[in-house]
Amino acid sequence: MVRANGGVDAAPVAGRASLDALAQAALGHEPAAVRRFLLAISPAIRRACRSVMGAQHTDLEDTIQECLIDVSRALPSYRFEGTLIGYVSKIAVRRALVSRRRSVARVRHLQLLEDLHDQAPVADANAGEIERAEVMRDLIRRLRPIQAETLVLRAVLGFSMEEIAQLTEVSVNTVKTRLRLGKNALRRLLVWHAGKAPRTGAR
């Protein structure tokens, strides 16, 4: 429910047109142009990653780098329709969800969940808020990927239904369905989580 304007204002140095121009230039693989483009889209990527992973996640910086790489790889197929920031945000949300799942899988593989819980920033004055936000992120991670992506784009990053439809190349009705199913699933997960022991929720 965060209305963040879809992150459109996340790259103040580059308006929509100039961002497109930077992207066009970056397609030439000239290092300076690539750097300018990556710097211009970094704020939007950072926002998307933080929304999915949390500001304190240990893999955040790595994920931001992976997002930059993903965007660079995907750029040649971008059709310069709609907003580039939206396109970038979609890629970043997708990567951040994968990264978050991967980090959880890694932890589980090593049977280290308790250790990482011990590292949660519980000493922070906002510990309650942080914990609740972490629970919400964790539950969103458990949704079907496309539902999680839609929910983050809509409810956290504030993209409109129409924008998400364009970004994900589906109809608005499909977006609405994904959002509804995602929220219904999230609701079930919240109920499930509320019935669990306190330590088993985060991450």
Add this chain to the structure above:
Amino acid sequence: MMAAHHPEELIDRAMQGALGADERSTLNQHLAMCEACAGLLAQASWIEREIAPQPGDERLDQRAVEAVMARTRHTERRRPVGRSVVGPRWLRVAAAGVLLACGVTATAAIVRRKIAARARVDIAELPSVAAPATARSAPRLVAPPADVPAPTEQPAAAALPPRAPASRPAVTAAALFERAGELRRDGRADAAIAGYRRLQQAFPRAREAQLSFALAGHLLLERKRPREALAQFDRHAKLGGDVGEETLAGRADALEQLNRTGEAIAAWQSLLARYPGSIYAARARVRLAQLGERR
């Protein structure tokens, strides 16, 4: 009762503070029965603050971009001609670099768990370390970095005082290990590395020391000190450490950073052969494919 419909338009207007009385009533009714919408709304202001620009963001962005660009330059130097069929080579090399850091957190955590059951010492009360005789003759691998908290000077072997009085808490391998772990978690990588080395010198046979080789190796890799990292991983392997796949992956990364491609390939292959179901297996395959192309 499951909410079949979520009033997105009302939620939008609520966020904008533009709800009428009737609409507010309708929305409240929905929120009363829909934990998802209520939860997301309740979290809105917090998450918005969290994703808002923060001090240091520019540096974070710059660092991320430069990490990608640096690998571009490195790759171009190494292979000036030819283009990848799956994308620019610098991107693939950058991807590998991004994955590099994955090992430290995982390895650190596994070691913490392994040690968790052991007796602990209040770190704040730790006395200075008096290294046992077996460790005194061990050569110091590397001088501790400047930001390491000054270790208590160790007296010469002949002038060593008697062991600490019984009233003082004993210095144990577990305590040293824990202290180094704290430094690592505080982001003081150099100090943590020095701490692990101190542990290795003081208690070379301890299980904590054995595990510390893997941890220090990953920290050294992060600090772009692959030669020292490799030495740590090799020590760990020789001691038969039981975090094998993390060590093998770290070792392979170190060899890559040292441009010892053939050995890196062998290390990745070894990882795949010994741990085909490892979480590092996918990365090993990617690296093998890219290293194969590079040769």
